[in-house]
Amino acid sequence: MSSLTLSDMAQTFALRRQNVALKTEMQTQQAEMVTGQAADPGRALRGDHAAVAALDAALTRNRAFADATGLAGALAAGMQTALGAIDAGVKGLGGLMSDRTALANDTAVSSTAASATAAFRATVAALNTQVAGQxxxxGTRPDGPALPQPDALLEAMETAIxxxxxxxxxxxxxxRWFADPAGFGALYSGGGPRAPLPLGAGEGVEIGLxxxxxxxxxxxxxxxxAAMVDRGAAGGAQDRADLMVRAGAALLRADEGRTAAAARLGVAEERIGTLALRHDAERTALMTARADMLAVDPFEAATRLEATRTQIETLYAVTARLSKLSLADYL
Structure with missing residues (x-):
């Protein structure tokens, strides 16, 4: 009866292939021991990927909502900072402008008007603030500034009066000019208020200021x-002072509107912070559940690793014995 045997070169290649396969298997098992996770999810799940796929989809949604929440938080914080800058710029100015005693002479009126003009420019700059390119x-047109340069607004106001x-x-x-769509509305280059931002399943936060x-x-x-006084409106000294007092009273009334707007933003920021914490907790839970599904039994992994190591040692021993064979020894 004839038998098939391997040539020396074929046998060498076969041993080398077995060696590479065992080393690859050992590296995989070492990785599983270190990470505690199955290197082959398909084998660990016995081909049933539905549960892991559901978790992965949930994690994808979670990341999307977390990113949206982060952006919303940055926008709301930026708006709050801008309102704070406006408040700092006009702090005490309304009272000064409406105090006839402080406006006893035209020099004081001119100085106060110059301060109001500077505050107007700073307010326009604050309202054109951008965060994350928005x-x-x-509003709904965040790709450009909301307002033109201060001088363009002041020139339009001069024309209006x-x-x-x-x-x-x-x-x-x-x-009339500020209420007219063809007046201030024509220079405002933004859009309408933003729609509530979706930050979770059925969750939205409004920052539409x-x-x-x-x-x-x-x-x-x-x-x-007040800046009109600085630009020469109401030429008489008494009229200049009267216009400044009117502007001061209007600025004091405007403080209430800004305070209310800042309060609404504060509520939105608190809600955004709560949702951010919820998304973090959900992500942790989902990742833990996914890790548990693909977890490797440490004892079983150690047993497989030891078995593979023994196979490699045996292969080395066999290879060494074969390499010592010679025709003289055979005869």
Missing amino acids: SLFA AGADGPAGIEAALD TAADPALTDTLKALGM
Whole structure:
């Protein structure tokens, strides 16, 4: 009876292939021992990937909501910071502008008007603040600034009050211009308020404040009214002082609107923070559940690793014995 035998070279290749396969298996088993996770999920799950796929889908949704929550938090914080900057810029200015004693002479009026003009410019800059490439107060058009440059606004306001009769007429003209879609509305380049941001299943947070909101336009109007004094409106000393007092009273009234807007943002920030914590907890739970599904029994993994190590040692021993064979020894 004939038998098939391997040539020396074929036998060498076979041993080498077995050696590589065993070493690869040992590396896989070592990785499982270190990570505690199955290197081959298909084998660990016996081909049933449905549960892990569901967890992966849930983790994907969780990451999307977490990213959206992070962005919403950054936008809300940026808006709150901008409102804080506006408050700091006008702090005490309303009281000073409306205090006739402090406006006893035209020099004091001019100085206060110059301060109001500076505050107007700073307010416009704050309302054009961008975070993460989005203009905070531009509503649904966040890709560009909400307002034009301060000088463009002031020039438009000068045009609007042209021919107005006295301080009362100037104030009324500015009221009409800010309420007119063809007036301030034509220079506001943002969109409507943002829709509530979806930050979870059935969860949304509203941060829709825009530069066109009365809570902010009232501040612009009051500061702009005082800036008109700085630009030569109401030529007589008494009229200049009267217009400044009107602007101061308007700025004091506008403080209430900004405070209310900041309070609404504060509520939104608190809700965003709560949702962020919820997303973190959910992500931890999902990752733990996924890890448990693919977990490796440490004792079983150690047993397989020891068996593979023994196989490798045996292969080395066989290879060494075969390498010592010779024709002289055979004969």
